[in-house]
Amino acid sequence: MKAVRFYGKEDVRVEDTSPPGAPGSKQVVVKPLVCGICGTDLHEYAAGPIHTPLHKHAFTGAVLPQILGHEFSATVTEVGQDVTRVRQGDRVSIQPLIMPMDDYYSRRGLNHLSPRMATAGLNYPWGGLGEYAIVNDYNVNKLPDSVDDQQGALVEPAAVALNAVERAKVHGGSSVFIAGGGPIGALSALASAALGASTIFVSEPNAQRRKQIEALGVTTMVIDPKSEDIFELLREKTEEGVGVDSAVECSGTEAGLNACCGVVRNHGTVTQVGLHVRKALVDPALWAQKDLTIEATWGYPITIWPRIIGMIERGIFPVQKIVTSQIPADLIVEHGFKRLLDPDNNEMKVLVRMG
Template identity: 55%
Template sequence: MKAVRFHAKRDVRVEEVSAPSKPLEADELLVKPLVCGICGTDLHEYVGGPIVTPGKPHAYSGAVLPQILGHEFSAIVVDTGKDVHHVRPGDRITVQPLISPRDDYYGRRGLFHLSPCQACIGLSWQWGGMGELAVIKSYNAIPVPKSISDTQAAMIEPAAVALYALDRGRVVAGSSVLISGLGPIGALSLLGAKAAGASRIFVSEVNPNRAKKARELVPDCIVIDPRDPTWFEQIQDLTEDGVGVDAAIECVGAEKSLTACVDAVRRQGVVVQAGLHSAPATIDAMKWALKDLTVEATWCWPSYSFPRVASMIESGVLPVEKVMTSQIAMDDIVEKGFEKLLDPAGDEMKILVKVSES
């Protein structure tokens, strides 16, 4: 079968590999991936990996490079193990990609995303969403409504990341919010903040193409350029008594962006670190104390959030498909996928890969 595999830094190949052949375990499914998103984690692997892809057998999953990529994907169930009852062959699903123990400290508490030995489909599991077939666990398969498209179903995983950040930021009806950085998670956070009823949403973005995209997604959002020395005054002018926003969602993973979020929130505001930093960041802890801030750091999402996201998409309040800018073939993954997304002045935001037809 055809698959996109990561071998090493800037070495991603579309190759013919052996399809799954061993009998399914009782709690496993064989699925046919349909559409798969390129995630920022995939880009980090491409530019500087291996980072989380395993150079030696993974302690829990046993996976090792080369790795079939793809952890944001929709699929059709092909076959199931004998203990799988919530889906049947022919059903469409979205994939919750974390593989983790059900019985360790975190698993017993339902905090599967926090297990220290977790693996991830498409990063540290033998299979991934950018292959024509994949084997997953029963708990990875989340059924989706018929009215949700294959593309929308593939966007549930990144949308869950964004909604988790908003939840941790206490964003509710009437909140004022800053979204720092309009990459895919920032864009989905923007849509999620609007769906939550936020009354005033600011977006900080330097790329003019992405700034334009923010206005397309939520026309009444206020876009600011963080390079403008008056950026904070612009926020003050539009918040009550000039105190700043209730919450700031940091989606860049950069020190300057985090510092700006701390500056932008009011006293007793909430800063949520959603972007993943690739290097340590220096902070002004005294400012955090003087402002009596809550700083939340997020990792992934709770696994129970996927049906909630699906229902929001189905109802129309979370139009995740608007974040997609291109859909490409597997054969074009490097030139039209990774390289396009790495262009800092480019107009791509979210690129999805068409793996199979539903």
């Protein structure tokens, strides 16, 4: 079968590899339909291996070269004898986290925090950028007819965003500030709107992305942090100048995190979701003075999939709005990785059409 495989820094190949065999009793063979290119994939391409395994993964046994792709929809082609949740022909969205189901964290419903956790498309033998993949029965979530393949592939990044926004305590009538207008920042704006936020501010230095965020139709204001004073602006735009109720840091930068802590009101909540590539200089004295809650998030609870699929089906979480391109797998290096890593690119979210 054809697959997109990662070998090392700037070394991604579209090549033939062996297809999966028959599924185990609680496994499912799927044929990927649409797969998103994630920021994590870009980090691997530009500077990896980071999460991809140079040596056999302790739980999954995966080792480079790695089939990429952890944001994907698929069609079920074969099920194990003990699988009852789906059947052959069902369209599904893949929840890609794979971990022991009986360790300390999983027994407490925190499966995504297991130290042995792996991710399809990163450190598991199969991924969404192959013609076929094997996953576990708990990885598949059936899609209703009204949720298309593209939307099904976007449930994974939407899960990151919704978890972050909920951890920031966003609810009906909330005011929210989001630092970073990339795919997760855009989805965080859509998630905030879905939860009933009344005012949504997004900070993004890239002019093209500011236009894309505005086009979502849910923001109150999109701010250029290079030319505007975020702190003064949000004091003017909030009641008595106190700041916003919640802030979500999606840029993975020191400046973004400190901006969130600066614009949130006293006793507000800041959620860190963007992955920082270096240590940040922060001001914990300010956190204490303002009595802030700082929430750091990693991934999402694996139980979040049905909720997001339901929100998409109802039309309140239009995740497809962030998509700017769909490409075939053969063009993934030139039109996917290289284009997305170009600082002057006009892309928000690139999806890969499989098959």
